[in-house]
Amino acid sequence: MRDLVENEEFTLLPDLAVRPLGGAVIWADDEFFAEKENLINPGPADYRPSTFGHKGQIYDGWETRRHRGRPGDDSAIVRLGVPGVIRGIVVDTAWFTGNYPPAVSVSALEIDDYLPADSIAAHDDWVVLIDRSPVVGDSRNLFTVESEKRWTHVKLTMHPDGGVARLRVHGEGRPDRRLLGIGPLDLAALENGALVLDCSNRFYSSPNQLLYPGLARRMGDGWETARRRDDGNDWVHIRLAGPGMIRLAELDTSYFLGNSPGAARLTGRTSDGTELELLPRTALLPDTRHRFPIAPMAASVEEVRLDIYPDGGLARLRLYGELGA
Structure with missing residues (x-):
């Protein structure tokens, strides 16, 4: 071919x-x-x-x-x-x-x-x-x-x-704008307009799958990186559906057992480039849907970086909140 x-x-x-x-x-x-x-x-x-x-x-x-x-x-x-x-x-x-x-x-x-x-x-x-x-x-x-x-x-x-x-x-x-803002909104959903801008590694599967609707049905439905042999860590950079205030983050490691990340961190970026820590480096468990409340934010963020330590795989990333003004 x-x-x-x-x-x-x-x-x-x-x-x-x-x-x-x-x-x-x-x-x-x-x-x-x-x-x-x-x-x-x-x-x-x-x-x-x-x-x-x-x-x-x-x-x-x-x-x-x-x-x-x-x-x-x-x-x-x-x-x-x-x-x-x-x-x-x-x-x-x-x-x-x-x-x-x-x-x-x-x-x-x-x-x-x-x-x-x-x-x-x-x-x-x-x-x-x-x-x-x-x-x-x-x-x-x-x-x-x-x-x-x-x-x-x-x-x-x-x-x-x-x-x-x-x-x-x-x-x-590009969602139907008439439907946005009606009830809780996943600002990281691909169907709402979110998009992966870049990532450190896509060896086993695409990071776009993090933003898919529904629950993963197997390990291959998520994002998984190669094993790192250095002192760095893997990450994914996401443009949200729009500038918004995140209230709840869900990091889902379903189906990832011996290859889930040991920890993760979430950082937001505002329209003027200011970085806000949304979730400090936090330990993760294998095969678990983790839900973390996000402290009230000083400003809307339009991009998010998810760092995983040091490598591994996640099934889904959900960032629930509302669009900013």
Whole structure:
């Protein structure tokens, strides 16, 4: 397999379409050989040779029938788990060699109403993000997106037919602003607009998973660093959903037993760069949801740094509070 674009920086951003974030493939005009839902499964596509069902070789992806003169192209629509700004898209044709599409295009739509899938498919406001472009089989085909608009749905179109293993839609969450401030707010939730800006190490898994909704279901659902062999410590830097006052911090080490951090510290940063200690260095237990009240703050913070000592893994980070003025 090979990459068509050398710059993969946007792939460090969260995949807004992935199933664990609540993404769903809501519509496709054909899925004769392989189900559309496979497009957004977490993890790379799998392949087992000589595994045949009633419709042929079983593929871990989305595959349509051969057109045989049937007009038009094949499309699938994904409702993003986290609506947001899209920075790049990966059309992964892993394991599709003689049956991948010659070309693809991607369009997007912003619509917060809960409409039936057929109505969304027939919507006339779709905006092209990626023009019809050639793709290569058994490859991660990368495309950058130049748009600052917020999107809720994407449509992948194959020209004319074939199979795609995975669709990754990397970007930054942008919530429905009408819903913010109604009840307790997790200022560190990806779906509310928080974003990992940087981290010291992402050897085993992405730090973006710290900000995922729901509880982790296994160790691989969190953030885990490599073992350190020096005197330093690992850290992650997060931009909050907006400047806010944090009242409660939850540091969840669920499923991390022999590899949980020994301790952690939280530091906030205000808009003028002032640093505020939110949680002093505090011992952590393995496989535990720790909840720490945060003392009243002197000012709203817009960024947070989580230091773990010396290394290890966390399942989730929650920072509950309210948006500042």
